[in-house]
Amino acid sequence: MKYDSVVLGAGIVGVSVALQLQRRGLTVALVDRRAPGMETSHGNGGLIQREGVYPYAFPRDLSTLLRYAGNRSTDVRYHPAAMPKLLPFLYRYWHHSRADRHAAIARDYSTLIEHCVAEHRALIEASGAQALLRTNGWTKVFRSAAAMDAAIADAQRWQREYGVSHEALDVAALRAAEPALSHALIGGVRYTDSDSVSDPNGLVVAYAKLFEQLGGRVLIGDASTLEPSWRVATQDGPVLAKSAVIAMGPWSGDLTARLGYDLPLAVKRGYHMHYAAANGAQLNQPVLDAEVGFLITPMLRGIRLTTGVELGLRDTAKTPVQLEAVEPLARGIFPLGARLDAEPWLGRRPCTPDMMPVIGPAPRHDDLWFAFGHAHHGLTLGPVTGRLIAEMMTGAPTVVDPRPFRVERF
Structure with a gap:
């Protein structure tokens, strides 16, 4: 099975990446050990936090x-x-x-947050998931x-x-x-x-169904078998792809470490x-x-x-x-x-310790991309992350400046 790209991880971020790549004409396989939306994306509070311009900081007051x-x-x-x-x-x-560092982080982070509601609403309409959406804050x-x-x-x-x-x-x-x-x-x-949404898992499933309707393939597989460049084992046989995206949420560090990246996750x-x-x-x-x-x-x-x-x-x-x-x-x-x-x-x-996700190309591997580390805002930032990754991978102008989210900052 040969594809332009394989996306590893079928939570809200991985599904959004796969969907945005498929919409831009690439052939995409989405691989996870479970069905879409069954891990971290299954159980959050359902908030799409346009107000979340300041990511959750570590308290610094003594009390x-x-x-x-x-x-x-x-x-x-x-x-x-x-x-x-x-x-x-x-x-x-x-x-x-620290307050000054947190404010500087917010200036970069807010560029993603600014687009969270619009990007979700566009995918919700395209996937027919309007019944899950609440717009009353x-x-x-x-x-x-x-x-x-x-x-x-x-x-x-x-x-x-x-x-x-x-x-x-x-x-x-x-x-x-x-x-x-x-x-x-x-x-x-x-x-x-x-x-907000009344069923975060249902929203991820709706986005995954849209991805399949556009020709994408959802496969059960083992991301830990990923080998450059790029092959991964699935229940339906090995997937071969020109590029790979690691979007495995809290499990991303296991795979990136095996590929030689020491990230503070x-x-x-x-x-x-x-x-x-x-x-x-x-x-x-x-x-x-x-x-x-x-x-x-x-x-x-x-x-x-x-x-x-x-x-x-x-x-x-x-x-x-x-x-x-x-x-x-x-x-x-x-x-x-x-x-x-x-x-x-x-x-x-x-x-991540600086409260910002990792979004962008892997520095030591060709055609390997990272999309993880969204902390409390995975649901919020899934679609805009998917769009940003897809734009970078296809050479299109990007919706925001991707440089603050590069992995090299660590």
């Missing part, structure tokens, strides 16, 4: 660091046994999170005036710097928008330029659980309890509760202590009913 050090915080937990291996990454993450809610004032100040700064719109919701406005939320909440900030783990809505309650849009660190969002399966960050090794067994900690707090702001899943779902967000 927050001390709180996290106690390992009882609801938004961040860590595995002590993993710390010796993670500390070099965390130090570099902390380094890049999403909301952070608050229990204290100090936290809400800080969030409003951030939103005002993002609007000044990057034109990201928002609405500050007082108690009455929040009640009108989300009548089922607790009266203990004092207000919220709605990010009106952002979208880590994962942020997270959990979700679905619940029935009790007493006929309705949640209209995703809601983040910013002070506790969990998101509740209406999905096709039910109300999805997602946790914050668990720092640990990628393949360590599930330890859903965060979910157990935030579930009663989530029930306190919205009437969650019975659990709908047999066990919590675990996902792994692929991260």
Whole structure:
């Protein structure tokens, strides 16, 4: 089986890359060990974060660091046994999170974020997935005036710097928008330029079906068998391609290391659980309890509760202590009913220490390309990453300057 390109990894990023290459006239095979969208892309909060111009930074104030050090915080937990291996990454993450460095990163990062909603909407329309799309934004809610004032100040700064719109919701406005939320909440900030989806896995599947309709091939295979230049084993036989794209999310580092690249990659783990809505309650849009660190969002399966960050090794067994900690707090702001899943779902967000994805050509191999490391914004940035990679690979003018995302920065 011979193709112009083989894309390794069928999450939102890999599917988007394969689809954008196929749309530009290349013949493409998409290879993964599982069906499209069944790993990290399966279980996120469904947000397409136009407001996410500042990627999530490492805290630098002493009070927050001390709180996290106690390992009882609801938004961040860590595995002590993993710390010796993670500390070099965390130090570099902390380094890049200094305010001036973070602002410089945002100037580059925002060039991708700027296109996230438009690129998703174009693929949603082309794939017939409009039923999954919500265009009414999403909301952070608050229990204290100090936290809400800080969030409003951030939103005002993002609007000044990057034109990201928002609405500050007082108690009455929040009640009108989300009548089922607790009266203990004092207000919220709605990010009106952002979208969300009611089934992230369903969205990836819709994009993959469009890719197949355009002539692309989805294959089950083992990316670890990749050999220059370029051959990979699949259940249907070996695939031979002129070029290869590694878009394997948290597993990308395994393959790039085997090819001789020493990249500073880590994962942020997270959990979700679905619940029935009790007493006929309705949640209209995703809601983040910013002070506790969990998101509740209406999905096709039910109300999805997602946790914050668990720092640990990628393949360590599930330890859903965060979910157990935030579930009663989530029930306190919205009437969650019975659990709908047999066990919590675990996902792994692929991260770089400078909070920006790796997008571009591999420096020591011809016709090898990287597209991974999107951290919390994999769903958000999948389509624009796919477009950028496809434009670079076909020699077309690029939607943004790709240089800040090059792997050589490490």
